[in-house]
Amino acid sequence: MSGTDVLRLESVRKTFGSQVVLRDVDLAVPEHSVTALIGASGSGKSTLMRCVNLLEGIDDGAIFLDGSEITDPRADVDAVRRRIGVVFQSYNLFPHMTVLENITLAPRRVHGVGRAEAEARALELLDRLGLAAKAKEYPDRLSGGQQQRVAIVRALATGPRLLLLDEITAALDPVLVGEVLMVVRDLKEQGMTMVLSTHEMGFAREVADRVCFLDGGVVLEQGPPEQVFGDPQEERTRQFLSRVVASGRLQG
Amino acid sequence: MTGEAGAAGPVEVAKEPVGPEGPKRAKDPTGATEPTGVEAFATRAEQDGYRPSERRLAHEAYRRSRARRSALIATASTVLTAVALYLLVVNSPGWEVTRRTFFNLDYARQALPEVLRGLRLNLELMLGCGVLILVFGLLLAVLRTLRGPVFLPVRLLATAYVDFFLGLPMIICLLVMITGVPALRLTGVTTDPLLLGGAALVLTYSAYVSEVFRSGIESVHPSQRAAARSLGLTNAQAMRYVVLPQAVRRVVPPLINNLVSLQKDTGLVSIGGAIDAVYAAKIIAAHSFNFTPYLLAGLVFIVLTIPLTRFADWLTGRMNRRQLQGGAV
Structure with a gap:
């Protein structure tokens, strides 16, 4: 885990009106590492992701991508987004495009890759995820799990530096969750730097190098998964985890 | 490499169906017949x-x-x-007289060729204006979605234009164009009532159609734009490749309704003296004092619009069915 941090947040503050959504959030994501954000709904996980992707502006603090500040008002927003891949909870595939067109849109229009090359690369990625046969299908002909895997391929197609996965299994039934998580496991093997928010605690424990517990917009506790799950220091973390265990999402 | 993948694929696929079918086949022989x-x-x-x-x-x-x-x-x-x-x-009480003046077959037969000749003009107007209206309408709608301080005057102008022509009665716009523009005696500007009438149609209908396009653009969920932007597409690219294609598809049925309405309104151009179907009917009615030609012209318009409205219905129905079949987005 040597080398620089791909992503670093320094005392980030974000408010919606009078409501403080993120309060002094510090976070460092080293290269080739996976960081899992856990916490109850409304704890600020999604907002944090949206801030990193500059879909939301922040009120105070700074976010750095590869050492340069992206929250600087002079930063080129489009250039930043080109280096970050995002996968959303609701897939957000483009319904009027085939799977292949969905994936090749950004490489062709943003990165200026030729059509043949973009399609070859897309097919290679699809093939690796067992979706090559679906290349010519429209998204509404695919299952939720397949759509989400296509969304992952779409985010990967531009060769991003960092991948943000925002509760990507929340809209899927338990059977489909497995096939999507398998893909994330593979990506970790390949050394992709990722930040993911999830309610799948078992998965977070397995795949994450660092777990970060958000509560009321504050990073209450962070550390290796064995520590956060096995020996939580904070009372709130213990409460949260015991509720999760009770709901059957994590073996006690 | 692809050959290998192709070979591996079918083998796996072929295996799968055998699984579930196997037990079924095994059961079949227990039945009396073996088809x-x-x-x-x-x-x-x-x-x-x-x-x-x-x-x-x-x-x-x-x-x-x-x-x-x-x-x-x-x-x-x-x-x-x-x-x-x-x-x-x-x-x-007045049926006998009405029948003679409105439903006279002789006059209908006499007027039909003239009305149809005039109708050609209506159709040409509809097609010509229709294309221009779609282009201007879409342009206006897109101009109104532009963000950024530079575009403030553009947004304001487009908004003012749409507000003005949405409220202005069609007939007044036509009269102003047909009588007002020649009165200005501008060199190089046509005084042809047909062209001026067509221009009035384009002016008014572009405003209507731009509102249709704008509602289509706004009906595309913001998450689509967010997805496009997070892929690194610029605002303009997100509009062109992601938002507009979906928006335009959704507004096709209401656009066809606008086309139907436009087709009828081409008849208004006759107030400038262009001989369309309505004016042709008027000429015959004027020297015979029989109104059958008007009715005939009306019927001809109806016959033209019915297929269009049915087509719009069919298209709407098909889209609704597709949406009901599901599709996550």
Whole structure:
């Protein structure tokens, strides 16, 4: 885990009106590492992701991508987004495009890759995820799990530096969750730097190098998964985890 | 490499169906008959021993009787209404005179070629103006979505234009164009009432159509734009590749309705003296004092619009069905 941090947040503050959504959030994501954000709904996980992707502006603090500040008002927003891949909870595939067109849109229009090359690369990625046969299908002909895997391929197609996965299994039934998580496991093997928010605690424990517990917009506790799950220091973390265990999402 | 993948694929795919079918086939021989091939497929229902229950037969019989009853009631009600309307019209005091002046077959036959010749003009106007209206309407709608301080005047102008022409009655716009523009005596500007009338149609309808396009653009969920932007597409690219294609598809049915409306309004251009179907009818009516040609011109318009409205209905229905079939986005 040597080398620089791909992503670093320094005392980030974000408010919606009078409501403080993120309060002094510090976070460092080293290269080739996976960081899992856990916490109850409304704890600020999604907002944090949206801030990193500059879909939301922040009120105070700074976010750095590869050492340069992206929250600087002079930063080129489009250039930043080109280096970050995002996968959303609701897939957000483009319904009027085939799977292949969905994936090749950004490489062709943003990165200026030729059509043949973009399609070859897309097919290679699809093939690796067992979706090559679906290349010519429209998204509404695919299952939720397949759509989400296509969304992952779409985010990967531009060769991003960092991948943000925002509760990507929340809209899927338990059977489909497995096939999507398998893909994330593979990506970790390949050394992709990722930040993911999830309610799948078992998965977070397995795949994450660092777990970060958000509560009321504050990073209450962070550390290796064995520590956060096995020996939580904070009372709130213990409460949260015991509720999760009770709901059957994590073996006690 | 692809060859290998291709070879590996079918083998796996072929394996799968064997699994679930295996047990079924094993069961079949226990049945009395052992049909093969096409027969096996055709008699699948009998194969699993299904026979409709008494309950199902009773339900179906009841539904059939209800359907017959509904059809009978609908027929009777339609016939009664038609007869009532017919009697009401025929027994009205002025019917004889009305019939002679509005429903005279001789005049209809005489007027038909003239009206149809005039209709050609209406169709040309509709097509020519239709294309321009779609282009201007889309342009106006897109201009109104532009963000950024530089575009403030553009947004303001587009908004003011749409507000103005949405409120301005069509007929006034036509009169102003046809009589007002020649009065300005501008060199190089046409005084042809047909072109000026067409321009008035384009001016007014572009405003309507731009509102249709704008509602389409706004109906595309913000998450689509967020997805496009997070892929690194610029605002303009997100609009062009992600938002507009979806928006335009959604507004096709209401656009067709606008086209129908435009087709009728091409008849208004006759107030400037262009000989369209309505004016042709007017000429004949003027020297015969018989209004049948008007009615004929009206019928011709209706006959033209009905296929268009049915097409719009069909298209809307098809889109609704597709949406009901599901599709996550």
